[in-house]
Each structure stands twice: as structure tokens, then as C-alpha cells.
Amino acid sequence: MLGAIIPPTVIMLTVASILVRFQGQDWMKHFIKGMSPAVGVLLALVSWQLIRAGGPKSIKWRAVLIAVLSFFALVVFKIPPQYVLIGAGIVGLFLFR
Incomplete structure (x- = not known):
């Protein structure tokens, strides 16, 4: 390890x-x-x-949704990357329970 x-x-x-x-x-x-x-x-x-x-079965559509939303948060809304990363992690915790 x-x-x-x-x-x-x-x-x-x-x-x-x-x-x-x-x-x-x-x-x-x-x-x-x-x-x-x-x-x-x-x-x-x-x-x-x-x-x-x-x-195709390996694609997790919830993860794709998080990625797309993160992209828009970064590019369109100009949210700082550290906040987008934290937000994506929190959303992922709820979506992938």
C-alpha cells in the first residue's frame, strides 16, 4: 500500500x-x-x-449529471472550482447512497 x-x-x-x-x-x-x-x-x-x-452499462447517469452541472457551474456561472468540487461531493453523497 x-x-x-x-x-x-x-x-x-x-x-x-x-x-x-x-x-x-x-x-x-x-x-x-x-x-x-x-x-x-x-x-x-x-x-x-x-x-x-x-x-454502456458502466455509465452512471447520475455521475454524468453531476459532471454536466459542475461544468456549467464553472464555465457559465464562474463559481470557484473548490466550491464546485465540494458541492459535487455533497450531491454525490446523496445521489449514490
């Missing part, structure tokens, strides 16, 4: 310390801005592969 927890934690702490060190520099701002779409595409690809592997 520690083998699954320690390496990602060390990587995240290392990346966070690098980001803090260079956060005020223009190249870092552009790097982060460029990485955002790439991360979004990677998440979409992984989601697509999981859906294809599990078939």
Missing part, C-alpha cells in the same frame, strides 16, 4: 515546490496555461477508454 501512496506524494510535493519557486515568472504562467488543456484532454481520453471498456 505504501508503494502506491509514497511515490505520487513525493512527486506532487516536488512539483509543488518547483511551482512555488517559479510562480511569479512569465514562462511558468504560460507553462501552466498550456498544460490546462492537455490535462483536460487526458482526462477525457481516460474517461472514454473506461467507458468503452465497461460498455
Whole structure:
């Protein structure tokens, strides 16, 4: 279990310390801005592969509803991501009991 927890934690702490060190520099701002779409595409690809592997029955429509509502909360209503994440978690607790 520690083998699954320690390496990602060390990587995240290392990346966070690098980001803090260079956060005020223009190249870092552009790097982060460029990485955002790439991360979004990677998440979409992984989601697509999981859906294809599990078939149509693997789709939880309540989860899709939460994702769509979260997207609109972020993009249309400009609600900060941390509040959307907390709200989605609370809604998920009630929908997936």
C-alpha cells in the first residue's frame, strides 16, 4: 500500500515546490496555461477508454449529471472550482447512497 501512496506524494510535493519557486515568472504562467488543456484532454481520453471498456452499462447517469452541472457551474456561472468540487461531493453523497 505504501508503494502506491509514497511515490505520487513525493512527486506532487516536488512539483509543488518547483511551482512555488517559479510562480511569479512569465514562462511558468504560460507553462501552466498550456498544460490546462492537455490535462483536460487526458482526462477525457481516460474517461472514454473506461467507458468503452465497461460498455454502456458502466455509465452512471447520475455521475454524468453531476459532471454536466459542475461544468456549467464553472464555465457559465464562474463559481470557484473548490466550491464546485465540494458541492459535487455533497450531491454525490446523496445521489449514490
